[in-house]
Amino acid sequence: MDYFCFESVECISKPISVDFEKYENNIAYAIGRSLADYRKCVKNGQQEMANCFGVSIGQYRKYEAGIDVPKMHSAARWSATTGAPLPLLFKYTEYAKFFPPEELICRSYFNLIAKSNDKNFYSLLSLLSGKPEWSNCVAADDEALNFQQALDDVLTNYYFRVMKNFEAMRHFHNLSRGEMAHLLGVSAATYAKYASQAEKISISLLLYARAHVALSIDTNWAETGSTFYSLINKRRKDRTSVIEGLLQNLNKRNADNFQSMLSLFGEQHARIQQLQGALSNVPERIN
Numbered sequence: 643m644d645y646f647c648f649e650s651v652e653c654i655s656k657p658i659s660v661d662f663e664k665y666e667n668n669i670a671y672a673i674g675r676s677l678a679d680y681r682k683c684v685k686n687g688q689q690e691m692a693n694c695f696g697v698s699i700g701q702y703r704k705y706e707a708g709i710d711v712p713k714m715h716s717a718a719r720w721s722a723t724t725g726a727p728l729p730l731l732f733k734y735t736e737y738a739k740f741f742p743p744e745e746l747i748c749r750s751y752f753n754l755i756a757k758s759n760d761k762n763f764y765s766l767l768s769l770l771s772g773k774p775e776w777s778n779c780v781a782a783d784d785e786a787l788n789f790q791q792a793l794d795d796v797l798t799n800y801y802f803r804v805m806k807n808f809e810a811m812r813h814f815h816n817l818s819r820g821e822m823a824h825l826l827g828v829s830a831a832t833y834a835k836y837a838s839q840a841e842k843i844s845i846s847l848l849l850y851a852r853a854h855v856a857l858s859i860d861t862n863w864a865e866t867g868s869t870f871y872s873l874i875n876k877r878r879k880d881r882t883s884v885i886e887g888l889l890q891n892l893n894k895r896n897a898d899n900f901q902s903m904l905s906l907f908g909e910q911h912a913r914i915q916q917l918q919g920a921l922s923n924v925p926e927r928i929n
Contacts (some may be wrong), residue, residue: 655858655902657815660855661697662827662852665736669848670709672734678706679733680726683748684905695724696797713844715800722871724790730862737851742861744882750785750901754908756874763881766907771888772902799847803869805837810856825856837882 692702695716704710712731714722721728727739732749738746749755754763760780768776796897812822823833826849836843853859864875885904889897 654811654814657817657825657857658855659825660827660847660852660856665851665855666848667736668708669735669737670705670711671686673711673731673847674708676733678732680724680730683750683751684724684752687872691720694720710848714804714847715796715844716852717847717850718796718800718871722874723756723798725752725754725874727814727861727875727878731847732851737855740851740855743885744863749882749885751885751904752878754904755878757908760782766882766904767888770867770903783883792874795870799869801836801843806843809837809851826852857909906909 644806677691680686687703688706689699691706692699693703695705695712696719697712697716701710717728717731720726726748727745729738730743732738732741733746735747740815749849758766761777764779765778808822808826812819817825819833819837822831822832826833826848828836836845854861864872866872889900892900
């Protein structure tokens with residue numbers, strides 16, 4: 643479940659009771675398949691993927707092998723770090739039909755979308771397209787928005803914000819905690835623990851998909867909040883739409899070349915940021 647500003651959502655569908663078992667047959671294997679596809683698409687190693695989730699490589703291999711399912715906060719960390727939308731992990735599951743199709747597509751340039759500021763992103767588009775006007779598309783607050791802040795937000799506040807959303811929706815529909823628990827496929831005691839100890843818990847990623855189905859959550863709501871995580875979601879969608887608009891005007895060969903250039907720049911940009919971080923602690927030498 644993404645962060646969103648529930649109070650700004652004016653219309654919400656009535657919750658529905660769902661038989662989750664029919665959607666979760668072999669779901670760990672299906673999520674693992676999505677992870678393997680993504681890793682190959684962006685040419686990452688398993689250690690890199692483990693780092694994005696904040697887990698050991700052994701634990702990550704369990705995800706990819708379909709032995710275990712990631713926790714929500716680990717998946718949110720992966721999303722914030724890579725720029726990939728969370729629904730992508732459900733591409734091969736029965737839950738896929740409840741998410742927008744465009745959020746189930748792996749794009750090799752997610753890293754560029756996640757970690758470059760507007761100046762770098764739109765300057766690159768200007769260079770590749772030969773249209774100088776692209777370089778002027780810079781938001782006033784863009785310098786204050788970066789993926790590290792989104793990641794820090796996830797690490798410190800994720801479950802607190804998730805449960806705040808759940809509780810807001812529960813009150814909106816005038817549901818008891820027991821009724822909300824039933825809708826999400828967990829026990830009343832488990833839901834009560836989630837609500838009262840949000841900073842001390844970890845929840846399976848399956849609850850993310852269950853909530854979207856049972857509570858009719860719109861993924862666009864993730865763009866309505868004011869947290870860094872919400873702003874990162876909005877920026878990803880905006881930038882993806884811009885790129886997709888450009889690709890539609892190219893033949894397959896040119897489209898492939900365009901995407902390759904975006905991916906290459908994203909890889910180099912990540913290396914530059916890593917180097918800058920390392921050099922930031924090196925004392926300056928003044929002659």
